[in-house]
Amino acid sequence: NAGVTQTPKFRILKIGQSMTLQCAQDMNHNYMYWYRQDPGMGLKLIYYSVGAGITDKGEVPNGYNVSRSTTEDFPLRLELAAPSQTSVYFCASNAGTARNEQYFGPGTRLTVT
Amino acid sequence: GNSVTQMEGPVTLSEEAFLTINCTYTATGYPSLFWYVQYPGEGLQLLLKATKADDKGSNKGFEATYRKETTSFHLEKGSVQVSDSAVYFCALDTGGFKTIFGAGTRLFVKA
Numbered sequence: 582n583a584g585v586t587q588t589p590k591f592r593i594l595k596i597g598q599s600m601t602l603q604c605a606q607d608m609n610h611n612y613m614y615w616y617r618q619d620p621g622m623g624l625k626l627i628y629y630s631v632g633a634g635i636t637d638k639g640e641v642p643n644g645y646n647v648s649r650s651t652t653e654d655f656p657l658r659l660e661l662a663a664p665s666q667t668s669v670y671f672c673a674s675n676a677g678t679a680r681n682e683q684y685f686g687p688g689t690r691l692t693v694t
Numbered sequence: 695g696n697s698v699t700q701m702e703g704p705v706t707l708s709e710e711a712f713l714t715i716n717c718t719y720t721a722t723g724y725p726s727l728f729w730y731v732q733y734p735g736e737g738l739q740l741l742l743k744a745t746k747a748d749d750k751g752s753n754k755g756f757e758a759t760y761r762k763e764t765t766s767f768h769l770e771k772g773s774v775q776v777s778d779s780a781v782y783f784c785a786l787d788t789g790g791f792k793t794i795f796g797a798g799t800r801l802f803v804k805a
Contacts, residue, residue: 585737612791623783623797624738631791639792671737675793680726680745683793685737 583607587672587686594662594693602657602689604672612675613655614683615639615647617668624671630655631677662693696721700784700796707774708804715769715799717758717784725786727751727760727767732781732798741769741782779803 588603606613611632616624626639630649644666646658655674659666669690673683701716719725726745730738742751747762756771767784784796 614792621800624795626792629791637791673738678789680743682728682730682740682743683738685739687737 585672585674585684585686587670587689589689590687591690592692594659594691596662596664596693598662599658599660600662600691602659602670602672602691604655604657604686605653606655606672606674606684607653608674608676608684609652610674610684611652611677613649614673614675615645615655615657616671616673617641617666618671618688619668627657627670659691664693667691667693696725696786696788696794698784698786698794698796700782700799703781703798703800704802705799706802706804709776710773711803713769713771713774713778713801715782715784715801717767717769717796719765719767719784719786719794721765721786721788721794723788725788727758728785728787728793729756729758729767729769730783730785730795732783734780738783774801774803776803776805 585606614629615627628647630636672686675683697720728743729741731741732738742753744751744760750759781798787793
């Protein structure tokens with residue numbers, strides 16, 4: 582199993598550009614999450630999904646969009662990138678019960694200049 | 695609401711010192727409790743977990759005991775190594791859609 586994979590690993594965007602961060606998991610997990618981690622800080626939840634076709638906002642959804650057309654994939658779209666979106670983005674998945682941990686991808690380091 | 699509070703860092707220790715990172719929680723019901731570790735440049739990974747009161751989770755020399763009476767889940771290790779330098783996150787899950795993470799505690803271990 583590859584677990585949770587994310588692409589790209591690094592990206593530099595100019596202000597106003599758009600991009601999609603890719604996330605895929607091969608564990609057949611229903612729950613998937615997007616977090617951002619600013620330098621020296623903890624995690625903030627952007628969006629989450631409890632299954633294909635179902636998504637909901639987390640703490641900091643503004644400036645982002647998600648879709649979940651399959652169980653495996655959960656892409657995060659940034660429209661009109663702003664410097665405040667400079668961060669490391671982590672995708673995670675979970676089997677969906679309280680006893681199961683979250684599995685994290687390696688992260689995408691995004692800089693907006 | 696549910697929340698996790700962990701001690702602020704950074705924590706700086708010499709190799710072979712004893713480590714404690716405090717974690718307390720507020721939750722309705724009976725949550726599962728977790729410690730995650732984040733090594734530099736990587737994502738979080740599970741270090742250990744406990745799913746009911748008085749359970750002890752352990753892994754790689756780290757231990758934490760689920761104390762319902764004090765709503766705590768403190769992380770301990772008897773003798774830290776330089777390779778333990780990382781950020782440690784305490785977390786809880788009540789079976790809802792979201793895991794609640796603490797703010798993280800950065801640990802530096804000096805040789």
